[in-house]
Amino acid sequence: xxxxxxxxxxxxxxxxxxxxxxxxxxxxxxxxxxxxxxxxxxxxxxxxxxxxxxxxxxxxxxxxxxxxxxxxxxxxxxxxxxxxxxxxxxxxxxxxxxxxxxxxxxxxxxxxxxxxxxxxxxxxxxxxxxxxxxxxxxxxxxxxxxxxxxxxxxxxxxxxxxxxxxxxxxxxxxxxxxxxxxxxxxxxxxx
Numbered sequence: 001x002x003x004x005x006x007x008x009x010x011x012x013x014x015x016x017x018x019x020x021x022x023x024x025x026x027x028x029x030x031x032x033x034x035x036x037x038x039x040x041x042x043x044x045x046x047x048x049x050x051x052x053x054x055x056x057x058x059x060x061x062x063x064x065x066x067x068x069x070x071x072x073x074x075x076x077x078x079x080x081x082x083x084x085x086x087x088x089x090x091x092x093x094x095x096x097x098x099x100x101x102x103x104x105x106x107x108x109x110x111x112x113x114x115x116x117x118x119x120x121x122x123x124x125x126x127x128x129x130x131x132x133x134x135x136x137x138x139x140x141x142x143x144x145x146x147x148x149x150x151x152x153x154x155x156x157x158x159x160x161x162x163x164x165x166x167x168x169x170x171x172x173x174x175x176x177x178x179x180x181x182x183x184x185x186x187x188x189x190x191x
Contacts, residue, residue: 003154005168007142010046012172015140016094016122017050019174023181025092025120029062031076031104032096043124047094062090066100073103081111091119092180098123098130098139105133105179116181126175136177143170 013030020028030047044063051058061084066076073095081089095101101123105115113119115135123130126141150168176182 009042012140013043013046014050015174020092027090028092029090031064032100034065070103073100074107077107093121098127120181135179138177138180141173
């Protein structure tokens with residue numbers, strides 16, 4: 001007996017995989033979060049489901065639990081790439097959130113990589129700063145303002161109508177910017 005309005009956390013990891021694949025990426029990694037957290041495991045599950053559905057490589061080295069902040073993104077890149085031969089590096093990254101993406105971008109640039117030419121990256125949450133990063137960060141928008149408005153509206157309706165329960169799943173949207181390589185058009189990557 002409750003009102004439950006939530007973001008589609010499974011689809012928020014599926015969208016970037018589909019988009020990156022249309023740009024030619026075959027080796028796509030997921031970094032950040034923790035599979036011990038319910039929300040993170042949903043994002044990770046969506047990512048893995050989409051890889052499998054598209055018959056893309058599911059390399060365990062491409063899944064790095066690292067946390068939720070910028071430092072986590074830096075550490076995840078170091079852990080993942082230092083453990084792989086350069087020929088096995090992913091060509092694209094999906095990150096748990098935009099802060100992890102910022103850390104990943106910083107570390108990739110320290111390592112001399114050019115984004116998105118050497119590695120594409122997609123964040124999640126579509127924070128206000130995404131359009132101002134270098135390159136501008138492609139991100140999944142979970143529409144938190146609309147989610148909050150829906151919650152308030154449904155609470156008011158429930159109070160007036162004595163409704164006991166209600167569930168709504170809000171769709172995520174991919175906001176495409178330059179970090180994924182979209183401005184370069186279609187490219188073919190070695191798989």
